[in-house]
Amino acid sequence: MRVLLALGGNAMTADGRARPEDQIAAAAVAMEAVADLLEQDVDVVVTHGNGPQVGNLLVKNELAAAVVPPVPLDWCGAQTQATLGFVLMDALDAALARRGLDRRTATVVTRTLVSADDAGFARPTKPIGRFLPAADAALLVEHGETWEDRGEKGWRRVVASPEPLDIIDAPAARALVDAGFVVIANGGGGIPVVRAVDGTLSGVEAVIDKDLGAALLARTVDADVLVIGTDVTHAVLHFGTPQARDVGVVTAAELRAYAADGHFASGSMGPKVDAACRFVEGGGARAVITDLAHLSEAVTGATGTVVVPN
Numbered sequence: 001m002r003v004l005l006a007l008g009g010n011a012m013t014a015d016g017r018a019r020p021e022d023q024i025a026a027a028a029v030a031m032e033a034v035a036d037l038l039e040q041d042v043d044v045v046v047t048h049g050n051g052p053q054v055g056n057l058l059v060k061n062e063l064a065a066a067v068v069p070p071v072p073l074d075w076c077g078a079q080t081q082a083t084l085g086f087v088l089m090d091a092l093d094a095a096l097a098r099r100g101l102d103r104r105t106a107t108v109v110t111r112t113l114v115s116a117d118d119a120g121f122a123r124p125t126k127p128i129g130r131f132l133p134a135a136d137a138a139l140l141v142e143h144g145e146t147w148e149d150r151g152e153k154g155w156r157r158v159v160a161s162p163e164p165l166d167i168i169d170a171p172a173a174r175a176l177v178d179a180g181f182v183v184i185a186n187g188g189g190g191i192p193v194v195r196a197v198d199g200t201l202s203g204v205e206a207v208i209d210k211d212l213g214a215a216l217l218a219r220t221v222d223a224d225v226l227v228i229g230t231d232v233t234h235a236v237l238h239f240g241t242p243q244a245r246d247v248g249v250v251t252a253a254e255l256r257a258y259a260a261d262g263h264f265a266s267g268s269m270g271p272k273v274d275a276a277c278r279f280v281e282g283g284g285a286r287a288v289i290t291d292l293a294h295l296s297e298a299v300t301g302a303t304g305t306v307v308v309p310n
Contacts, residue, residue, distance in 0.1 A: 112190025
């Protein structure tokens with residue numbers, strides 16, 4: 001069995017803190033779960049979010065904007081892919097060594113193709129980073145960024161969130177997987193790139209939804225199961241009300257109907273539900289949304305929100 005495990009960006013922090021020591025500690029917890037699966041002869045490919053980490057880089061951009069040009073968003077994605085990959089490899093290597101397992105790990109800094117004509121570029125809507133006073137935001141607007149006035153909270157940057165079309169570096173990731181490596185790839189949904197008429201690629205200021213990127217990567221590496229790791233054991237209907245109930249085994253069509261009825265927030269559970277449905281609709285055996293504590297049971301479909309074909 002081959003599993004694509006998608007770790008949320010907050011899974012790489014501790015109680016919302018993203019200091020280096022917090023991220024290292026969180027990685028150790030996550031990779032213990034991965035090592036448990038590898039010990040059971042389950043083939044694992046890992047991807048991850050990077051929201052808090054990119055957020056840290058954006059703060060550095062803001063603080064230094066009067067001194068050095070801000071690092072573009074695609075560079076932030078590349079930096080966090082490499083840094084988190086390094087942290088996760090160290091944590092997984094240590095967990096494997098404790099078990100006496102001889103497996104090599106590798107991180108692929110991964111580009112994801114998007115369309116230059118994606119509607120999101122004409123009207124960016126994805127908020128990122130922190131709120132700033134108008135004067136501070138104006139300095140960043142001078143550097144070409146798009147910021148919106150959000151009232152009393154201040155100004156916030158918005159960027160495009162285009163549809164992922166293809167994972168450019170999937171052949172490299174796939175070759176390493178087939179060679180027996182435990183691969184970490186496509187972090188943060190991938191570094192968004194567009195292709196020019198002459199075939200050349202260039203990065204763009206955008207954020208790809210990490211869960212949709214995970215679904216695409218899972219199909220690319222021929223994963224049997226997609227597990228989307230989050231901080232809850234199940235997706236929930238009527239969340240926050242007395243009628244709240246966990247979603248267990250469900251078909252993709254049923255889950256899409258729940259989503260259409262407004263049960264899943266667009267900024268949190270909504271993209272995970274969409275990604276899970278896309279994976280099984282594209283031929284995957286099942287997708288599971290759950291927390292890391294139940295990862296082993298999730299792989300077999302014994303817990304979590306288990307999405308199966310119609």
